[in-house]
Amino acid sequence: MSETETTRTTTCVIAGGGPAGAMLGLMLARAGVDVTLLEKHADFLRDFRGDTIHPSTLQVLDELGLAEAFHRLPHHKAYTFTAMTDRGEVRLADLRKLPGKYRYIAFVPQWEFLNMITAEARKYPNFHLLMNAPVTDLVRRDGAIRGVRYRGEDGQEHEIRAELTVAADGRGSDVRRAAGLEPKEFGAPMDVVWFRLPREAGDPDDPFLRLSAGYIMVAINRTTYWQLAYVIPKGGFGKLRARGAGELRRTVKGLLPFLDGRVSGLRDFDEVGVLQVAVNRLSRWHLPGLLFIGDAAHAMSPIFGVGINLAVHDAVAAANIVGPALLRGEAPEELLARVRRRRWAPTMITQAVQRVVQRLVIGRALKGRRAPAPPDVSRLPVISGLARRFIGLGVLPEHVRLPLSKTGSQHVDR
The missing domain is CATH 3.30.70 (Alpha-Beta Plaits)
Structure with missing residues (x-):
């Protein structure tokens, strides 16, 4: 990354150091892409955030060689989920029958997860993490987004120029606002x-x-x-x-x-x-030089606790699809469109299921009506299998395809 006093240049700048941004930064850095990650806070220590790491994301960590480090973090493994109603207890999902190596959900404080991911990313000399760096605007040139402006720790405005800008800055995305895009709202009760x-x-x-x-x-x-x-x-x-x-x-x-x-x-x-629960999504996840992933592209309901995992898998898909081009210093818009096409079905299907649960179970219960009792899936093999896979693996789990490069493999001590 080259820089002057107020301007830096990188290949990919990512706004937002949450699960999507941190994972994308790590995957690009280990492949040899020069990448800068901006986080507007001074640290990752914020409570009551998405802390559920599902089997599909555990598999991604395994593919990155981070499974052992992850399991050294303080965590609790959950194998089954139940609903306690006024009429008794009902089994909702049993993950112990999932295929694969990981058959549980790990509950880990999100700051521990993010510290682990960014600590691994910082071992690569081409990864740069800037804390206390809120995005204030986008850099536009020749009809494309070519970076961001941000306020630094010195209180001054700085600029990062990049071939690709990625908005991973959450449901209140500053980048999305600067781009003039509004998601479609589906509502939540x-x-x-x-x-x-x-x-x-x-x-x-x-x-x-x-x-x-x-x-x-x-x-x-x-x-x-x-x-x-x-x-x-609501409200x-x-x-x-x-x-x-x-x-x-x-x-x-x-x-x-x-x-x-x-x-x-x-x-x-x-x-x-x-x-404040929201369910929404952008119809368009990209502009020339700009890509949206995670909650910046689609805010999820907390139902099933899958938001963090969709964000991580958005990042994996983006790295797999756009990473090779970024190594050549390019980010063609057709590749950005491919990321959206790849992740559209899991986003839409997951939100559709969440909205059904909101309407038929949560909405009715909150109005004081007797909500329909969830089925005891242990007695319904087909539903049991679908519930298990939906919660544990999601609709379209991604796998790490972008290889570790010889350049990216040169760790440094920091």
């Missing part, structure tokens, strides 16, 4: 309130869904604590907060009686996070 409570010996082991008329909660085992997702009607956080933390404590106690002695730890709303 709910938002999600996240919080933690201590976990004790004798508690359930695997994550589960608690479903009741008017109430939905998801409980995720994080080894020493429960990460709890309380699903509320309902203000009303929930007005009723006070005591009302939230009573709701948790009523839905999950085994937490009775621990809800006192939920003292006020400063201890919760709120996810």
